[in-house]
Amino acid sequence: MNLYRNLSDHELVELLKSADDAAYEEIYKRYWALLFRHACKILHNEDEAKDVVQDLFTALWTKRREINLNSSLSSYLYSAIRYKIFDLIDKHKVRSRYLASLESFIQEGQYSSEDAIREKQLAVLIEKEIAGLPEKMREVFELSRKSNLSHKEIAKKMGISDQTVKKQIYNAIKILRPKFGLFLIILRFFSAN
Template identity: 55%
Template sequence: MENYHGYTDSALLALIADDDELAFAEVYRRYKGVLFLHARRILGNDEEAKDVLQELFTALWTRRKSIDLKTSLPAYLYAAVRNRVFDVIAHRKVEEKYIASLATFIEKGEYVTDQQLLEQELSELIEKEIAALPPKMREVFELSRKEDLSYKEIADQLHISDKTVKKQVNNALHILREKLDMVFTSIACFLFL
């Protein structure tokens, strides 16, 4: 078995290009330690640093026939580690944004959705209770609350007195308040059981 310890990096790369696995093992032995420390120093994580090195050396072996270095082997390897470290950091940021977005959705999204659903159900319930009011009372109430007419305007439109309008609106509010209080009491009892 040949010892590649004394070979130059250029000689090792030429042998690797000819599929020499022992020359590849020598390059790995020479640079894995310093490259790992470099990656770990930036990433602060042993497993991610190991992954970076594995990807780097896998790519080096896969592209062994087409590697044409313009710099020294250590400079090439350091640049490759740096690029992969940047990829890991970018991936972390994407993950962190996704996790933050997911957390926001879980915290606020479901709450907002539940709250919107509750508001819609409440609105439908109020409309149902308004529809159940006696016809004249409902007409007065809707003119007051939905069309935002004054008591005088309603009285003029329906040819009744202001006092009758006021009494009809107050009666409608009293009926709605009683019915909705029962609903809110039921919801509260359900929520706090």
């Protein structure tokens, strides 16, 4: 019998703060489906809703010691998911504006200061997403993309195999591509010129 099922949200949060995996799992079981449905109602996209909820639970674990509940755990989680959804919507707006300005640039050959501002905003979003990658994956990805090191050079520098380097880069791109897709390539093109 799972003893954690009988604990209150407050008790679970206290256990979570002390890195109790079972308390985290119980909170996940209690709230994942509810938060997912709430995110789906707002986003109308199941994949994005899953990503947002997963981001929330990842943040809940990584920032567990900082949790300070002024109300119930459900209120805390619903507020957090709304914040993440609004953040995602803002990112979509920046991407949409950037795509519109890129289309204008392609059609008219004009690149305005507003385009430069949008490019910088997108660069900040991309850097934020890269910073959110797991530590080893982020380090491999940055050595590859920013320092332009070969897989062999990265493997030697980090003391890991070429295959591990390839896998880490593949996984980083797999995480970043759905969020930015073509924008990563475009941004790289503009920053190279």
